[in-house]
Amino acid sequence: MLSSIKRFLIGRPLKSAELGEQKLNKTKALAILSSDALSSVAYGPEQILIVLITVSAAAFWYSIPIAIGVLLLLTALILSYRQIIFAYPHGGGAYVVSKENLGINPGLIAGGSLLVDYILTVAVSVSAGTDAITSAFPFLHDYTVVIAIVFVLFITTLNLRGVTESASVLAYPVYLFVVALFILIGVGVYNIVTGQVSPALHTPVGTPVIGISLFLLLKAFASGSSALTGVEAISNAIPNFKDPAPNNAAKTLVAMGTLLAILFSGIVVLAYYYGVQPIGEVTVVSQIAEQTFGRNFMYYFVQGTTALILILAANTGYSAFPLLAVNLAKDKFIPRMFTVRGDRLGYSNGIIILGFASILLILAFEGQTEQLIPLYAVGVFIPFTLSQSGMMVKWIREKPPGWGTKLFINTTGAVISLTVTLMFFLTKFGQVWSILIFLPLIILIFHRIHKHYEAVGDQLRLTTCEPSIPVAGNVIIVPVAGITHVVEFSLNYAKSLNPHQIIAVYVPFEREEEEIFEEKWKKWQPDVRLVTLHSPYRSIIQPLTRFIDTVVHKASESDYQVTVIIPQFIPKKGWHNILHNQSSLMIRAYLLYRRNVIVTTVPYHLKK
Incomplete structure (x- = not known):
C-alpha cells in the first residue's frame, strides 16, 4: 500500500541512463532557479519603506537613490557570479570558491550559511506567498501557518518527482508573474506620465527631511538588499543545466539579473509616486495594484501570480540545497546520504530534509515573514562577501588576462556585501543574533563529522597497520526462549557451520522454570550444551551479555570467534x-556494539 502511494505521488523510478533527460534548458532554468530572486521584488521595496516610515512619509523619496544603490550591488553580484560560473563550472558556488581560495573554515562558513539560508528561502517564500493570499482574502489570516505548511508539502512532493517535472509546472506561474508585473508597471508609469497620479501623494525628490541620517539610509539600503537573495543559486546549480552548462548558466544569470532590475526599480518608482505606505496586513504590491486597477480582474491576477511565485520561489531552495549538500557530503562534512539519488534521480534525502526543516521554521516563527527576512538576508550576504573575497584572492594569485577588471568587480561586490552584512548586525541585531550561535555550532558539527569519516577511512583501509585477527574456530551462542520450530531451525543452521562448540542460553525468571526446561532440553537436544542464567530481576539482556562477555574473554585466549545466532520468527503480516515483545531485536541492538562478537539473525517465516 505504501509503495502504491509513493508511486502515485512521486511517479515511476527512472533509470540512471535517463539522467541526461533531467537537465534543464535556459527557459526552464530561469523559472526554477530565478523564482526566489524575482519573487523578492514583492517584499524588497517594502523593506525599504518600513525603515523610512520611522522618520516620516516625506522620507519616501529616498527610496529612489537607495534603489539605485541596490541595483549597483545587483550588477556587481551578477558580473561576479558570472565569473564564478566559468571559473568553477562544476557548481558549488560560494562554498567551493571560499574553500579553495580562503581555506576550509571560510568555505564551511559559506556552505553552512547557504544551507541554513535555503531552509529560510523556503520558509520566507512560502510565508510571503501566504501573506499575499491573505491580503486578498483577509478571512484566511487565522490559517496562515496551516496554509504555509500545506504549500511546503506540495513543493516537496513536486521536487521528489524530478527536476524537469517540477520545472515544467513552475515555469508558468513565474512567467505569468513577470507578465503581470510588467503590465502593472507599464500601466502605472502611463498613469504617472499622463498626470492621472496626483503630485500631492509624494514628496518631491530632494526635499529636506528632518531626522534622516546616514545610518538610517544604510539601514534602509541593507533592508532593500534582501531583494537580492537567490542571486547565487544559479552558480550552485550548474550541474542541472544542459550542455554547455556554464554558458547556459551564465546566460540565465544575466537574464535573471535584467528582469530583477526592471521589476525592482519599477515597484520602487510606483510605490514612491503613489505614496504607498507599508501596512501590516496589506502588502505594498497589493496597494499598488489596487490603486492602478481597482479591485477588478487585473488586481486579483497580480495578487494571484504574486502569491504563486512567492510560494513557488521556495523551489530555488529545493534546486540549490541538495546540490550544495552533495558538495559538502563529498568533502565529508555532512552525512553521505545526501549524495544518494532517489527513484526520480534527484537528491531526495536533501529535498526531504529541506522540507522538514522549513516546516519546523514556519511553526517556530508562526509564519511571520517580517521576522524571517533579516535572518534570511544576512545568511545570504555572508556567503556573498566570502565568495567575492575568494575571487579577489584567486585573481591576485593567478593573474589571468584581464584580471584587473575582474578584481575590480569582485572588490566592489565584496565591499558592498560586507557593508550590508555589517548593517544588518548593527541595525537588526535582535533578529539576527542567533546566526552568531548556530553558525559556529554548524561549523563544529561539520568538523566532527569530517573527523569521524577520516577515522573510519583510516581504520578500513587495507594499507593500515592494524593487524588482521586470526580465527582458529567458532563458538556459537544461541539465546533460546523455548522449545520451538524457530529454535530448532536456528540450531540446525548453527550445526551446519561446523563450529567448535554450540551453547544454547536460556534465561528463566523462576527456579521452577529452570528445572523443567533443563529436563525437556536433555531429551530434545542432548548433544547441544544448555546454560541457564536465572534472572531474579526479570532482565534478559544483562545476564545474557555478561555470559557472552565471559565466553568472549575465554575464546580470545585460543583465537576463537564468538558468534551469537538469534532466532527470530517473522509474522505473515507486518502489523x-x-x-509480540521483539526480544530478539533488543538483544541484537545491545550486541551490535559489543566488540569481538558476530551477531546473526536467523529468520523463521510464519505461514499464517
Whole structure:
C-alpha cells in the first residue's frame, strides 16, 4: 500500500541512463532557479519603506537613490557570479570558491550559511506567498501557518518527482508573474506620465527631511538588499543545466539579473509616486495594484501570480540545497546520504530534509515573514562577501588576462556585501543574533563529522597497520526462549557451520522454570550444551551479555570467534509485530556494539 502511494505521488523510478533527460534548458532554468530572486521584488521595496516610515512619509523619496544603490550591488553580484560560473563550472558556488581560495573554515562558513539560508528561502517564500493570499482574502489570516505548511508539502512532493517535472509546472506561474508585473508597471508609469497620479501623494525628490541620517539610509539600503537573495543559486546549480552548462548558466544569470532590475526599480518608482505606505496586513504590491486597477480582474491576477511565485520561489531552495549538500557530503562534512539519488534521480534525502526543516521554521516563527527576512538576508550576504573575497584572492594569485577588471568587480561586490552584512548586525541585531550561535555550532558539527569519516577511512583501509585477527574456530551462542520450530531451525543452521562448540542460553525468571526446561532440553537436544542464567530481576539482556562477555574473554585466549545466532520468527503480516515483545531485536541492538562478537539473525517465516 505504501509503495502504491509513493508511486502515485512521486511517479515511476527512472533509470540512471535517463539522467541526461533531467537537465534543464535556459527557459526552464530561469523559472526554477530565478523564482526566489524575482519573487523578492514583492517584499524588497517594502523593506525599504518600513525603515523610512520611522522618520516620516516625506522620507519616501529616498527610496529612489537607495534603489539605485541596490541595483549597483545587483550588477556587481551578477558580473561576479558570472565569473564564478566559468571559473568553477562544476557548481558549488560560494562554498567551493571560499574553500579553495580562503581555506576550509571560510568555505564551511559559506556552505553552512547557504544551507541554513535555503531552509529560510523556503520558509520566507512560502510565508510571503501566504501573506499575499491573505491580503486578498483577509478571512484566511487565522490559517496562515496551516496554509504555509500545506504549500511546503506540495513543493516537496513536486521536487521528489524530478527536476524537469517540477520545472515544467513552475515555469508558468513565474512567467505569468513577470507578465503581470510588467503590465502593472507599464500601466502605472502611463498613469504617472499622463498626470492621472496626483503630485500631492509624494514628496518631491530632494526635499529636506528632518531626522534622516546616514545610518538610517544604510539601514534602509541593507533592508532593500534582501531583494537580492537567490542571486547565487544559479552558480550552485550548474550541474542541472544542459550542455554547455556554464554558458547556459551564465546566460540565465544575466537574464535573471535584467528582469530583477526592471521589476525592482519599477515597484520602487510606483510605490514612491503613489505614496504607498507599508501596512501590516496589506502588502505594498497589493496597494499598488489596487490603486492602478481597482479591485477588478487585473488586481486579483497580480495578487494571484504574486502569491504563486512567492510560494513557488521556495523551489530555488529545493534546486540549490541538495546540490550544495552533495558538495559538502563529498568533502565529508555532512552525512553521505545526501549524495544518494532517489527513484526520480534527484537528491531526495536533501529535498526531504529541506522540507522538514522549513516546516519546523514556519511553526517556530508562526509564519511571520517580517521576522524571517533579516535572518534570511544576512545568511545570504555572508556567503556573498566570502565568495567575492575568494575571487579577489584567486585573481591576485593567478593573474589571468584581464584580471584587473575582474578584481575590480569582485572588490566592489565584496565591499558592498560586507557593508550590508555589517548593517544588518548593527541595525537588526535582535533578529539576527542567533546566526552568531548556530553558525559556529554548524561549523563544529561539520568538523566532527569530517573527523569521524577520516577515522573510519583510516581504520578500513587495507594499507593500515592494524593487524588482521586470526580465527582458529567458532563458538556459537544461541539465546533460546523455548522449545520451538524457530529454535530448532536456528540450531540446525548453527550445526551446519561446523563450529567448535554450540551453547544454547536460556534465561528463566523462576527456579521452577529452570528445572523443567533443563529436563525437556536433555531429551530434545542432548548433544547441544544448555546454560541457564536465572534472572531474579526479570532482565534478559544483562545476564545474557555478561555470559557472552565471559565466553568472549575465554575464546580470545585460543583465537576463537564468538558468534551469537538469534532466532527470530517473522509474522505473515507486518502489523502482527506489535503483538509480540521483539526480544530478539533488543538483544541484537545491545550486541551490535559489543566488540569481538558476530551477531546473526536467523529468520523463521510464519505461514499464517
